[in-house]
Amino acid sequence: MVTDEDKVFKALADASRRQLLDKLRQKNGLTLGELCEDHDMSRQAVTKHLVLLEAANLVVTVKQGREKLHYLNPVPINEIYMRWIGQFEQSRLDALYNLKQSLKENDHE
């Protein structure tokens, strides 16, 4: 049986699909054409990835005229987060994340 969670993990297990999600995080509501810009993927490949992302409910689409607009839906990721990370670990993880970021920044200096 393929669960919703399986779909989410499968959808996330691909760099190109994560890149598409990153793109929507920067600017929500993009058309297929806009999502294909500065990608070395074909329009067909992007469409295929979007189908998987939509099936996993990570991308939600809305029709506007002839265009289909794509939105990042973080709710399934939030559910994974709530299940394994929960509320108590968060402040420690934030501290670790901040430490990692500041070390990275120092590296670039």
Add this chain to the structure above:
Amino acid sequence: MSNDFIYTTYIKTTAEKVWAAITNPEFTRQYWVHDNVSDWQVGSTWQHVASEGQIRIVGQVLESVPPKRLVLSWASPENPSDDSRVTFEIEAIEDMVRLNVMHGDFKADSTMAGAVAKGWPLVLSSMKSFLETGKAIDIMAVKVCSK
């Protein structure tokens, strides 16, 4: 009309229960830690009230089609002209309900967008958990810790 955010979740419940979960303060209190107060008639005001009685969000009911569609304006009472628009779409699909929450039409210099972008996924996860298991997520604990 433009949407900046769309959040979707599938909940194993009925459309009527999702409608009640949004509009009945007895329910919103349990998973959203706030009372949503209104008579939910078009043109009426609605308020999002914290447990200490503080009014956090105010607005008008713009559309109300129980148990399918609710459109509200959304603003802080301190800055009512900086309003935005929230649409709830509730659609029964087999034995599940698909809930869409769309938030958009923010004013150009609005500070509200950043705040609600973090809040909605948490509220929807908590609502789903509340409707499916009867247990809500302690969303205040998450909010406090992630500061």
